Amino acid sequence: MNGADALITTLADNGVTACFANPGTSEMQFVAALDREPRMRSVLCLFEGVATGAADGYGRMTGTPACTLLHLGPGYANGAANLHNARRAFTPVVNIIGDHAVGHRQYDAPLNSDIAALAAPNSLWIKSADSADAVGPLAAEAVAASLGAPGGGACLILPADSAWNATAVAGPVVGRPRFGVPDPVAVAAAAKAVKAAAKPVLLLGSGACGEAAIAAAGRIAAAGVRVLTDTFTARQARGEGRFRPDKLPYFGEQALKDLEGVDLMVLVATTEPVAFFAYPDRPSVLVPDGCATLTLSDRSTDAAAALEALAELLGAPATGAVESYAPPPAPAGKLDxxxxxxxxxxxxxxxxxxxxxxxxxxxxxxxxxxxxxxxxxxxxxxxxxxxxxxxxxxxxxxxxxxxxxxxxxxxxxxxxxxxxxxxxxxxxxxxxxxxxxxxxxxxxxxxxxxxxxxxxxxxxxxxxxxxxxxxxxxxxxxxxxxxxxxxxxxxxxxxxxxxxxxxxxxxxxxxxx
Amino acid sequence: MNGADALITTLADNGVTACFANPGTSEMQFVAALDREPRMRSVLCLFEGVATGAADGYGRMTGTPACTLLHLGPGYANGAANLHNARRAFTPVVNIIGDHAVGHRQYDAPLNSDIAALAAPNSLWIKSADSADAVGPLAAEAVAASLGAPGGGACLILPADSAWNATAVAGPVVGRPRFGVPDPVAVAAAAKAVKAAAKPVLLLGSGACGEAAIAAAGRIAAAGVRVLTDTFTARQARGEGRFRPDKLPYFGEQALKDLEGVDLMVLVATTEPVAFFAYPDRPSVLVPDGCATLTLSDRSTDAAAALEALAELLGAPATGAVESYAPPPAPAGKLDxxxxxxxxxxxxxxxxxxxxxxxxxxxxxxxxxxxxxxxxxxxxxxxxxxxxxxxxxxxxxxxxxxxxxxxxxxxxxxxxxxxxxxxxxxxxxxxxxxxxxxxxxxxxxxxxxxxxxxxxxxxxxxxxxxxxxxxxxxxxxxxxxxxxxxxxxxxxxxxxxxxxxxxxxxxxxxxxx
Structure with missing residues (x-):
């Protein structure tokens, strides 16, 4: 077994079985090792932004990271924009970034660059496996780091010699992250504030838009509290059989108009809403004057459980209203x-x-x-x-x-x-x-x-x-x-x-x- | 005049008249200002890697920077790989990176990121113009920084409000960089070493491959010194009427074979050659055992002048051999x-x-x-x-x-x-x-x-x-x-x-x- 084998085995042992790749010379050992680990599905992408975006999509749907395989600093940089999106979606992603052999770095060969610096803005965790023995254990660390909670990007820098040198060390299987249990004090405070408010709203972030959380939010809506989501959420359960929250409008002035008169905003897995961009003479923060904000649960907390607990304290019905399948009539005429x-x-x-x-x-x-x-x-x-x-x-x-x-x-x-x-x-x-x-x-x-x-x-x-x-x-x-x-x-x-x-x-x- | 006008005017005053752009909302004031400055040619690119690579090509051909217009951190990141190439080519490039309004940054809106951190690995100079009055002067600084010598990437971060606020301040016209005059001591030392060496070679980097430097190198070749260039050079004058140096082979073992017996390597606007990648059990440095290296002139020195001075000390003929136009016969058969x-x-x-x-x-x-x-x-x-x-x-x-x-x-x-x-x-x-x-x-x-x-x-x-x-x-x-x-x-x-x-x-x- 070489370092590349240790890496892929450790990843697969941890459930990381999809690799979105655009490899180069420094990643050839990883590529060769794919033929020795049938659990890993590798998918070639002709540009790294495709690979990182695919890993984001995979992670959003499974809750488990895919890995990317990227070629040194420029390969990482090509994928950085979609890793920016993944960071904002709290998606677990493990980036394997090939690098020059450890001893070769000092010579500043043409493809050399400061990978860790490039990766820092979009990463929860970055380490370089500077020996073959380090690869497996650090791969396990990377998986754990990416899972959070909440999830995010972890970058394992893999020098070429760490991949080609022999090792007997694979990494451990790491525990799955546990989102925290809701804080009863916060839930009670939210319930009390909601009851006291004239016009309360609940604002759901990405972590509160899964099927269970949306259902719980639907119960709260049925108790008379308006529910909105952030304008952009990582993954939202919608359509037939699901509760339909409103969406906070994109343009700030529309959002503030929509929230007019709201005196309490309860935040679930999100923070105070802000305008996507600033505009001359317009506010950045999309909380109306006189509206209090209060966090029911942060992004590291089990949002569905927090919402269920709040629903209970509000005496909400056991189920909220859900959408039925009611498609619009067949469209005709101009395409818009x-x-x-x-x-x-x-x-x-x-x-x-x-x-x-x-x-x-x-x-x-x-x-x-x-x-x-x-x-x-x-x-x-x-x-x-x-x-x-x-x-x-x-x-x-x-x-x-x-x-x-x-x-x-x-x-x-x-x-x-x-x-x-x-x-x-x-x-x-x-x-x-x-x-x-x-x-x-x-x-x-x-x-x-x-x-x-x-x-x-x-x-x-x-x-x-x-x-x-x-x-x-x-x-x-x-x-x-x-x-x-x-x-x-x-x-x-x-x-x-x-x-x-x-x-x-x-x-x-x-x-x- | 607003900050965007101050920026474009200052750039144009400094000869920066091409803008390769992919703008977003935060860059709209810059875009609007283009209609008020006819000297600036703007070219839309449908991905930022196109814009930055185009700026590299423009800079290589003119010696003057083009500017790019990029949308916050992700826009910069999309262009980073070609800026990595530009850095290795020592090409002057001025990147204008739009950012959120200064007061809006604190809210970490979805497109917010640490732009300076992302840009650092490929930039000689990075500053943020945090007021409209700062834009013009910093634009001039950016141009000067990009010009070097040698040249490189300069990043001016432009918050949206610095672009839309009024200002009366444009930046100055900055001086053109002067590549340094050759050090007579280094030239004499090189001449002495070349004369003493059994098998000397001259290795030319990107800055020594322009028309004048290549001609001077041809004189030295005519005096019996083998001349090579780095494997990859930013811009090399070639073909009819030009001296033809050899090229250092890409693969390290071929390079070392090619250099067998060489006892002196004189470096001109480059550093000791190294392998593009490391390989198991192969050397990184492509200098044969027993070969001394010596720098005639570094990248900030006028390479053509250094080579001419060396040619004189070597008593080289006034002109070297040049290629004539002698194309191969019309090809036939299989396409390779x-x-x-x-x-x-x-x-x-x-x-x-x-x-x-x-x-x-x-x-x-x-x-x-x-x-x-x-x-x-x-x-x-x-x-x-x-x-x-x-x-x-x-x-x-x-x-x-x-x-x-x-x-x-x-x-x-x-x-x-x-x-x-x-x-x-x-x-x-x-x-x-x-x-x-x-x-x-x-x-x-x-x-x-x-x-x-x-x-x-x-x-x-x-x-x-x-x-x-x-x-x-x-x-x-x-x-x-x-x-x-x-x-x-x-x-x-x-x-x-x-x-x-x-x-x-x-x-x-x-x-x-």
């Missing part, structure tokens, strides 16, 4: 995000997973699918576009029996377009929708809000994707994914019906203007 | 990198610029073009693949009257494939060649060298790009670039002849097996 949302709601099968990087098209589709069949919705938690395709890859690898729907603005889809190839290679059951409005539409809206005024010709050119128009059918076909373009609501509805019925990779370009 | 190199050498016009991200195809083409018309060759200095298309964009923007040839392995081209769109949009005179061998071929070679043995099925799958095969004609067409596939030497020669004759964007997929 609302009619596309209707089509998706009509055809999305039970158990579907939605990876949302749809930017301006996202909210209409989210709204339209409230009465769709039961599904999980994965949001862009960190604001770094280019997550939609990679996250879908990871979700599909994690859940091969579930349909995965990847929703992407055209600008966002271009960021990690290489992921289409991996979807094709792995024959993943992913339907990629690209909303081709030929613009960074959101920026056209934000330009005015930030005081930039009407864009002139130079500015307009930086917001426009229409010259040349991207032919998504051609791009996807070239990467091995069957694709079609639709231009009407009817055609989109038909294409979605087929895509949801038939398994396998496909792409739908929704030509929006 | 050697015959493609022949075709390129035959048709590449004088003044062409070659952006080399061709990996295993690179050396044969480099070799074949030694007698091509005069051209500049830009190498992958930092080993982070995905540079070939972006660098070509920057070179083409910098030099609109010169033909640009972008050579790419298929694996490398996928990294920043989004750049094809920018080539189309800007109607750049770039011919992109993709060497479609459907594999990370170099890794197949490196697997054995690192002791990984014969790849089994799992390992093979991580080195293979052939399932599915990427249809580059389809991908390029979808992104607006006219493309063709060629499968024989004759067809490649014809396609290259057309591409070199006719201006405008095009892609040639060279189907290599």
């Amino acid at each position: 995000a609302w009619v596309m949302g209707a089509a998706i709601a009509r055809h999305m099968p039970a158990g579907a997973i939605v990876s949302d990087d749809a930017v301006t098209a996202g909210l209409p589709i989210f709204t339209q699918t409230r009465n769709a069949r039961a599904h999980d919705w994965l949001s862009l938690t960190g604001g770094a576009i280019g997550q939609g395709i990679p996250l879908a890859i990871g979700a599909a690898v994690a859940c091969p029996d579930r349909k995965v729907l990847s929703l992407n603005g055209d600008g966002a889809a271009m960021y990690t377009v290489q992921g289409l190839w991996t979807i094709a290679r792995e024959r993943l059951d992913v339907t990629v929708v690209v909303f081709a409005n030929h613009a960074y539409r959101i920026l056209g809206i934000e330009m005015g809000r930030t005081g930039g005024g009407e864009p002139g010709p130079a500015a307009s050119r930086l917001l426009d994707l229409g010259d040349p128009r991207i032919d998504w059918v051609s791009v996807a076909s070239g990467l091995g994914v069957a694709a079609e373009r639709v231009e009407t609501a009817e055609a989109f509805d038909e294409a979605m019906a087929r895509a949801m019925r038939e398994p396998g990779p496909r792409l739908i370009e929704a030509a929006m203007r | 990198a050697w015959v493609m190199g022949a075709a390129i050498a035959r048709h590449m016009p004088a003044g062409a610029i070659v952006s080399d991200d061709a990996v295993t195809a690179g050396l044969p083409i480099f070799t074949q073009t030694r007698n091509a018309r005069a051209h500049d060759w830009l190498s992958l200095t930092g080993g982070a693949i995905g540079q070939g298309i972006p660098l070509a964009i920057g070179a083409a923007v910098a030099c609109p009257d010169r033909k640009v040839l972008s050579l790419n392995g298929d694996g490398a081209a996928m990294y920043t494939v989004q750049g094809l769109w920018t080539i189309a949009r800007e109607r750049l005179d770039v011919t992109v060649v993709v060497f479609a061998n459907h594999a990370y071929r170099i890794l197949g070679i490196e697997m054995g060298r690192t002791g990984g043995g014969e790849p089994g099925p799992a390992a093979s799958r991580l080195l293979d790009l052939g399932d599915p095969r990427i249809d580059w004609v389809s991908v390029a067409s979808g992104l607006g670039v006219a493309a063709e596939r060629v499968e024989t030497a004759e067809a490649f020669d014809e396609a290259m002849a057309r591409a070199m004759r006719e201006p405008g964007p095009r892609l040639i997929e060279a189907a290599m097996r």
Whole structure:
């Protein structure tokens, strides 16, 4: 056994059995060792941002980390944006970052860089295994660190010689993290404050949007407390049979209008809401004047248990109201995000997973699918576009029996377009929708809000994707994914019906203007 | 005038007139200000790695920085790999990284991250302009820092409010850097050592490969001293009328064999050569036993002047031997990198610029073009693949009257494939060649060298790009670039002849097996 074997064995022993990889020379021993550990499924990604986003999707769906395999500092950096998103989603991810052999580092060869410095902003834990004997134990530490609770990114730097040298040391199996039990004092305080408040709301973060927590929140809603979620959550159980909370609006002034008169905000697995961006003369904190905030439970606490406990103290009914399957009628006419949302709601099968990087098209589709069949919705938690395709890859690898729907603005889809190839290679059951409005539409809206005024010709050119128009059918076909373009609501509805019925990779370009 | 105006005016006053951009909400004021400063040309890139690689190409060709416009930490991270390459090329680049408004940072909104930490490994200089009045002066500082000498990356973090607030302060025009005059003592010592050595060599780094330095090195070669360059140089003047140094081989054992018996290595704008990667039981430092090393001039010194001074002390002839235009005969038969190199050498016009991200195809083409018309060759200095298309964009923007040839392995081209769109949009005179061998071929070679043995099925799958095969004609067409596939030497020669004759964007997929 060499260090690479010790690593993969330790990972597999700890349940880490998916590796999203783009290896280089310094990772060849890891690659070779994959043939000696059948438990590990390796998935080649043609760009590291695909690999890290896939690991995020996998981790969101399983609660167990996937590993990535990245090539030194530049390989890590290429994956950092989606690790930023994963950090904001509290997803467990173990990054294996190959490095020069320990003795070679001092020579500052061309690919040398300060990996730990690059990785620090998005990592809970970073260590370098500077001997073969250190690899297994540190791999176990990395898994434990990534699991949290809450979860996050752990980076194990693997010098080439630590991988190729012999060792007899594998790492231990680490315990699963336990989210803390709710603090009875905090629960009692929340119950008392809610009862005393004129207009209380409950705000759920990512950790409070799983099936059990959402159900408990539904009980509290049934007791008369309005429930909202953060604007972007890592994974939310929605649709038929689930309680439907409201969503805090993206734009700060809409959020504050929505929260007008609220005198108590109870936070569950989240912190005080803030505006996504700052704007001239607008507040950053989205808590109305005169509204108290109070934390029921933090991110390291079992949110479902905390919500159940609160429901009990509030005397809530045993179950709250849940959505039924009530899809919108078949859409007709002009293609826009609302009619596309209707089509998706009509055809999305039970158990579907939605990876949302749809930017301006996202909210209409989210709204339209409230009465769709039961599904999980994965949001862009960190604001770094280019997550939609990679996250879908990871979700599909994690859940091969579930349909995965990847929703992407055209600008966002271009960021990690290489992921289409991996979807094709792995024959993943992913339907990629690209909303081709030929613009960074959101920026056209934000330009005015930030005081930039009407864009002139130079500015307009930086917001426009229409010259040349991207032919998504051609791009996807070239990467091995069957694709079609639709231009009407009817055609989109038909294409979605087929895509949801038939398994396998496909792409739908929704030509929006 | 607001901070964004102060920034763009200061940049333009300092000769920074190209901006490779992918903006977001926090950069909208910068975008709006572009319409008030006609000197700045902005070029939209659909991924930040394209923007930073383009800035590298621009800087290599002009010696003046371009700026990039990047969206907070994730936007910077997406561009970091090509900034790693730029760092290794000593290219001046000014990165403008938008950030949250100063007062908004404390709330850790979703896109917040430690930008300075992310940027540190690849930056000479990083500052945040935390008021509108600070923007102009810091922009001037950033330009000065990027220029060096030698050059490098400077990062100006631009909080949104520093851009939108009013200011009356623009930054000064900074002086151009002066590379130092050669140290006469070092030159005399080098001359003495060369005369005393039995088998001396001169090793040129990136800063010693410009037209004047290469000519001076040619004089020294004519005096009987073998001249080599580093394996990867930022920009090398080559072809007709230029002296042709040898290139240090990539693989360490080949380099040491090549240097066998050498007893003196004189370093010019470089340091002791080291292996690109470490391998079991092989040396890291590529200096033969018993070989002394001596630095004629470091990277901050005028290399051409140092070489001229050395040539004088060695009594070298006034001019060295130069290459004449002597292209290989028309190639025929099977398509491989050697015959493609022949075709390129035959048709590449004088003044062409070659952006080399061709990996295993690179050396044969480099070799074949030694007698091509005069051209500049830009190498992958930092080993982070995905540079070939972006660098070509920057070179083409910098030099609109010169033909640009972008050579790419298929694996490398996928990294920043989004750049094809920018080539189309800007109607750049770039011919992109993709060497479609459907594999990370170099890794197949490196697997054995690192002791990984014969790849089994799992390992093979991580080195293979052939399932599915990427249809580059389809991908390029979808992104607006006219493309063709060629499968024989004759067809490649014809396609290259057309591409070199006719201006405008095009892609040639060279189907290599």
